[in-house]
Amino acid sequence: MAAIRWGILGAAKFAREQMGPAINAARDTQLVALATSDPAKAAPFQAIAPGLRVFDSYEALLADPEIDAVYVPLPNTLHVEWTRKAMEAGKHVLTEKPIAMRADEIDGLIALRDRTGLVAAEAYMIVHHxxxxxxxxxxxxxxxxxxxxxxxxxxxxxxxxxxxxxxxxxxxxxxxxxxxxxxxxxxxxxxxxxxxxxxxxxxxxxxxxxxxxxxxxxxxxxxxxxxxxxxxxxxxxxxxxxxxxxxxxxxxxxxxxxxxxxxxxxxxxxxxxxxxxxxVNQYVLQVEAFGAAVRGEAPYPCSLEFSRGTQAFIDMIWAAER
Structure with missing residues (x-):
């Protein structure tokens, strides 16, 4: 299978400093696209990935058929929405933690993953170390x-x-x-x-x-x-x-x-x-594990079900405080 082509939704600092370089460094992957409304924010990404295509909207990036997988580093409250939109656009998607603000919000993502057969996961990097x-x-x-x-x-x-x-x-x-x-x-x-x-x-x-x-x-x-x-x-x-x-x-x-x-x-x-x-760079290992899952070589080590369990744990703490 050809190298997996990645796009990033938003020029977040963490994407610029960690995940963008990790995608670029991982085996059998290419960082090919970034969506940002501020072209100046694209420069650091273009420095590590010459030829990077820059889109002025998230929707435009998701509509590009030459992008296989999407990384979502947006604010927490936008994670469920754009994980869902990425899958609906036919993209595999890796979303920053927490992937949701409540455990039950992940149920719909699990159902959509199962229906589409796409790889969808939370970027919980420590399990790869x-x-x-x-x-x-x-x-x-x-x-x-x-x-x-x-x-x-x-x-x-x-x-x-x-x-x-x-x-x-x-x-x-x-x-x-x-x-x-x-x-x-x-x-x-x-x-x-x-x-x-x-x-x-x-x-x-x-x-x-x-x-x-x-x-x-x-x-x-x-x-x-x-x-x-x-x-x-x-x-x-x-x-x-x-x-x-x-x-x-x-x-x-x-x-x-x-x-x-x-x-x-x-x-x-x-x-x-x-x-x-x-x-050892756990972000590079995370991207490579995601690629292996996309290619059907191995299950992804951090399933949405695992992420749901951690969010349910957080929900229990909120409930205990109340």
Whole structure:
């Protein structure tokens, strides 16, 4: 099959800095088009993808028959609409997280995916990184005995950027939609379990936007404590504590940007096991996995059903607060 030809809806900063270069660098893919109403914003994309076609509307890009797949990095509240429109235009679509603002909004996307046979997924990149496959292997083979507690933290401070879409209710802002998908979804990914109850939820808001969320969730045999914030020092870490050992993930979500990826396994006896992953780019791996799914070579590792489960988890936290 020929290289998969990608278009991007909108010249978002994240698309410019991460996903555009990743699409361009991935095997058997080409970045061929961008939709933006501001031609000046196209220049950085054209620098990495000479010959890039620039459309002045999202609809015009979706109408181009020479585009196979679309990446959607729009504000959160537009994700469902443009994921649906991309599929209706016959395009495979990879949409930034969160793909929806409520779990039930994903049901229609699942039905449309099944009806069209297209690949549609949330850009949940961590499941493509080998460090998370190693953690899942350790936990599911009993390397730390019975899992008893997970602690997941992801914080940063964007208080100096009040115009950021994450700081606005109307664009689906808040730390849980932005980064709670990671602290909550990573535990679901490595354990294969779903939460049964929310034991505690503390939500802090500014101007109606949730800027900090701390929650404790009950799973079968273990609890998960999640802290996300847009008003604290930049920090991330996940720890899995069991009856026989501990797994630490010091840079769980943004390796290369935040630090070097590595995972550590500590047990009652024996040396600490450490696996390091220098230079691994999870965004490139994500694009390549998407391409493999489009070509029918392998199932996509992050299904819409998985994404629905994480959003349902977020919905449970909102409900517990109320």
């Amino acid at each position: 080998p460090q998370w496959h190693q953690v899942r292997d350790w936990l599911q083979t009993g390397a730390i005995g019975d899992l008893r507690r997970v602690s997941a933290t992801f914080t940063y401070d964007n208080s100096s950027d009040p115009d950021n879409i994450r700081n606005a209710v109307e664009t689906g802002g808040g730390s849980l939609p932005d980064i709670g998908v990671y602290t909550l979804g990573c535990a679901r990914f490595v354990t294969g379990q779903e939460p049964s109850d929310i034991l505690f939820a503390d939500i802090r808001r500014e101007n109606g936007v949730e800027v900090r969320a701390e929650a404790v969730a009950q799973f079968d045999g273990f609890t998960l404590t999640s802290l996300t914030s847009m008003r604290m020092l930049r920090y991330q870490s996940v720890t899995f504590q069991g009856t026989e050992g501990v797994v630490e993930v010091p840079v769980p979500f943004n390796p290369l940007g935040y630090g070097d990826a590595e995972v550590r396994l500590m047990r009652k006896s024996g040396p600490v096991e450490v696996f390091r992953y220098p230079g």
